Amino acid sequence: MDVAQIYKDANALLEGHFLLSSGKHSRYYLQSAKVLEDPKVAETLAVELAKMIEAHGIEIDTICSPALGGVLAGYELARALGKRFIFAERVNGEMTIRRGFEVKKGEKILVCEDIITTGGSALEAAKVAQSMGGEIVGFAALANRGFCKRVGSTVSAKPTCKLPNDAPFFALADFEFDIYEPSECPLCQEGSVAHKPGSRGN
Template structure:
């Protein structure tokens, strides 16, 4: 499965000047919503990701995703794994578990995003369910921006910027290693360009 080509075919690999959810800037942007709008492709990607997780022999009782971007990927992954699905969401800027969702003491939860950059939202979701007694066993994403180290991938990323628990595995279908910049030190901004946010928190 050529993940890069799937993103290109869906016009989901954008080039320009973008503001990422992490607050960093990049000349490239992955818009997984464009890939996931095709239910068949979403199903195939989730099945491929589920197989990687099964091959690791990890036990998963539930998949949890941060809203909004992770919901489609997380739901499809839960369906492929045959487990239940829940999601966290922000209320007044704070991540929380709502809508009657509950977790059990010791329940093994895999936190799933559509794309992992620094993993900030995924880590917030993990902290919420852990406070309620569940056990987070790992993280998953369709695509990894290359800041966090992926399960069984070469250890050559800037892991010091990753917010995920380094003792837990990150499963992803592909690493998309693009240049990213701090907003205060962005060469695109210095050239007079303005970063746009085409994801769920912007236009």
């Protein structure tokens, strides 16, 4: 499966000058919402991701995603695996699991995002599920931005990866783009202004 081409076909591989959630800048941005707006494409991607996970042989009870970005990807993955789906969300800046969702003691949970960069949001969701008694058995995403090492990839984990080393990380493809500290961003030096994705209709 050519995941990069799927993103390009959906106009989901954006080029410009972007301010990332980490505070860093990049020339490129993956807008998974554009890919997932087509239910058939979303299903196809989730089924492929589910095959990778099933081949690894881990036991899973529930898929949990951090909102908002991970919800569609996580739901489709749960559907492909035939598992329960819940999500975590920020309330006053703090990740929490609410809306009546419960996590049983020892419940085996896989955390799913649309894209994992450093894995910060996924890790926050995982910690909340753990605090409720859940056991985190792995992480998954449609795309890996190349900071964390996924199962089956030759890309090494970078020091900025926040995912734990003792849990497998599954993703369909690696997307390695240069990112910059604002003070070292060549786009800024050219006089361009970074925009947060979504702030200009992207």
